[in-house]
Amino acid sequence: MSEPASKPAAGTLTANIHLRWEDVDRTIPVPLPRGDCTLLDLLPAARAISHEATAVALEQARSQGREISCRAGCGACCRQLVAISVVESQSLADLVAAMPPERQSVIRRRFTDAIGRLEESELLDPHEAKGERSIVAADQGARDATLQGVGRRYFELQIACPFLENESCSIHPDRPIVCREHHVTTPAENCAKLYQVNVDRVEPAARLGEALARTADHVHGTGAFMIPLVLSLEWSEAHGPLLKKPQDGKVLFQTMMGELT
Ligand code: SF4
Numbered sequence: 001m002s003e004p005a006s007k008p009a010a011g012t013l014t015a016n017i018h019l020r021w022e023d024v025d026r027t028i029p030v031p032l033p034r035g036d037c038t039l040l041d042l043l044p045a046a047r048a049i050s051h052e053a054t055a056v057a058l059e060q061a062r063s064q065g066r067e068i069s070c071r072a073g074c075g076a077c078c079r080q081l082v083a084i085s086v087v088e089s090q091s092l093a094d095l096v097a098a099m100p101p102e103r104q105s106v107i108r109r110r111f112t113d114a115i116g117r118l119e120e121s122e123l124l125d126p127h128e129a130k131g132e133r134s135i136v137a138a139d140q141g142a143r144d145a146t147l148q149g150v151g152r153r154y155f156e157l158q159i160a161c162p163f164l165e166n167e168s169c170s171i172h173p174d175r176p177i178v179c180r181e182h183h184v185t186t187p188a189e190n191c192a193k194l195y196q197v198n199v200d201r202v203e204p205a206a207r208l209g210e211a212l213a214r215t216a217d218h219v220h221g222t223g224a225f226m227i228p229l230v231l232s233l234e235w236s237e238a239h240g241p242l243l244k245k246p247q248d249g250k251v252l253f254q255t256m257m258g259e260l261t
Contacts, residue, residue, distance in 0.1 A: 012044070019049065021056055021205040028052050037249040039087045039216055040094070042256055049260070050177045050208035058183060061202045066185040068202070075167035076191035077182055081135065081154040082161060083226035084176040085213035086235065090243045093236030095174050110162035114230040117159055123150065131238020135228050152195045161229060176229065177209040206260055214259040219247060 012031045019026045030048045033041040058068065084092075096107050118124035123135050135150060163171045169179065183202040184190070190197050209226065217224035220242050227235050 017049070019052060021053065024056050024205070026052055026056065032253055033249040035249060036246040037252065038246055039212070039219065039243050039252060040091055041249065042212070042215070042252055043087065043091060045253060046208040046212055046256065047177060047180070049206065050180060050204065053205040053208070054181050054183070054202075056205045057202050061183075061185060066200070066202070068183045069185060069188045070183055071188055073167045074188050074191065075160070075164050075169075076188075076194070077179075077184075078161040078164040078167075078169065079155060079158050080194065081151045082176065082178060082229040083209075084178055084229050084232070085209045086216050086222050086225075086227055086239070087212045087243060088176045088209065089227045089229075089232035089235045090240050091174070092171075092176070092229070092232045093240060095171060096233065107162055108233070110160075111230060111233050114159045114162060115234070117157055118154075118230070121153070121157055123153060123157075129238075130234040134225070134231070155194055159230070177212075178207075181207070181209075208260065211256055211260040215252070215256040216243065218255055218259065219252065220245070 012033055014029045015032050016027050017030045019028065028048060031044045061068070096104055099107065115124060118135060119126040125133055125136075135154065161169075163169055163175070169175050181204045184199055185202060186198055186200045190199050213222075213226055214224045216222045222239065222242065
């Protein structure tokens with residue numbers, strides 16, 4: 001669910017950014033890193049803008065009589081194919097690496113188990129180089145190989161996100177932007193039957209995760225794709241240092257805003 005942006009950290013300044021979505025104008029405070037920084041340092045700004053873009057969409061939905069049915073303790077959406085930017089993949093990999101050893105091994109084991117199930121199900125090629133592979137329909141032609149078909153097969157496996165515990169997100173303050181943006185207006189129980197019954201989502205006014213992916217490609221040539229969350233750790237092992245190269249923070253922010261529009 002949406003929540004206010006957190007206070008700016010030391011080494012950041014606050015800029016008032018004017019945003020316009022169709023006929024909606026908003027000026028919001030956005031935390032920006034001072035001087036040189038990495039793309040990871042843009043995450044607080046991206047989250048603040050995403051928060052506002054989601055709030056605008058939720059207000060519009062409510063004004064149309066649509067009520068948000070998401071509720072605490074419902075983790076059905078955390079068994080979907082969650083795709084995130086490489087910037088957020090690296091952020092999650094750093095988060096896991098900073099966990100105490102015992103906790104870290106629990107989380108790493110869940111990532112390994114999830115990947116093992118995808119390989120067994122032929123949604124992931126075990127022979128392809130780690131950090132290069134993605135989830136695909138390995139038996140194209142035999143089954144639905146479209147993006148929606150792959151999403152459906154992933155959901156059928158009911159692989160819980162490695163961070164899901166007791167049907168709640170165990171990394172709530174650090175969860176990816178796409179998780180923050182996700183709100184539905186159909187009955188919550190429909191989400192457990194995704195692809196069988198209708199699930200209406202509220203589309204945010206802007207998708208910051210995708211803007212971050214395009215920014216990473218623009219700045220570091222990563223490719224503008226989104227990564228399945230469960231592949232975050234292996235992507236980071238192969239490519240993580242690329243995102244740690246510092247650049248002028250102002251230029252990075254301007255690049256992200258350019259990719260947003
Ligand atoms: S990061 Fe959290 S909210 Fe996002 S899919 Fe995983 S458990 Fe769910």
